[in-house]
Amino acid sequence: MNNPLEELVNALCRLPTIGPKSAWRLALHLMEQPEEEAVALGETIIDVRKKLTRCKVCFNFSVQELCSICQSTQRDKSHICVVEKPADIFAIEKSGRYRGVYHVLGGVLSPLNGIGIDKLKIAELGERIESEAPQELILALGSSADAETTALYLARLFKKKNLRVTRLARGLPAGMELEYADQITLGQALNERIDIIYGEE
Ligand SMILES: [Zn+2]
Structure with a gap:
């Protein structure tokens, strides 16, 4: 099994515009922060991912059936x-x-x-x-x-x-x-x- 820090770096590397150097910087920054902050970030990602759906008209991200643009x-x-x-x-x-x-x-x-x-x-x-x-x-x-x-x-x-x-x-x-x-x-x-x-x- 990989070193956990390397696993985090690899996960961050899969994000657009994040190269290995930035991924290392972000990973180290997250680990240096108080634990609650890293946990809060993780929970925010999970929470938003669960809440967001696709607008049924335009397929933009939306929290409701219709996105704010279609509703406007x-x-x-x-x-x-x-x-x-x-x-x-x-x-x-x-x-x-x-x-x-x-x-x-x-x-x-x-x-x-x-x-x-x-x-x-x-x-x-x-x-x-x-x-x-x-x-x-x-x-x-x-x-x-x-x-x-x-x-x-x-x-x-x-x-x-x-x-x-x-x-x-x-x-x-x-x-x-x-x-x-x-x-x-x-x-x-x-x-x-x-x-x-x-x-x-
Ligand atoms: Zn829409």
Whole structure:
């Protein structure tokens, strides 16, 4: 069995943006603190993990059936911004440039990784488009090859009259995940979003 401290370091290393050096620093810091503080942190993680569920409309994290954004009367329901994961909503909200609602796909299509249409909330998005009749679908899926393919697939799938399908303006560095984009770049990419060209068809 590993040294317990190394086990903690390995667990922390699995978190995004935490490399071995930071993991060691965090682990040692946690162990230097009074025991109650480390226990309280552990309990907070367990507690929040149990309380949070997914919004039944947009699949964002939520403590209730509907998340605060879907519940809000201040949000413009005629615009649905499609993102890969809840962290992207967090990034877009920080930009302060968006007043519409969201839809979390739960990933992007990736045949090589076995992520097909049925693994994502695509059918649910289709149902929302039918029932909510939005004016615009903003595909904010980052710039990886899989994300681009997914955006094009969705644009074709939901192409119909009275629904504008757009994507974020270029300007996000190639391959960058949305959640790591800075607020100003993201705000601009949202403001200058462009219509998706469907290609032949
Ligand atoms: Zn929601």
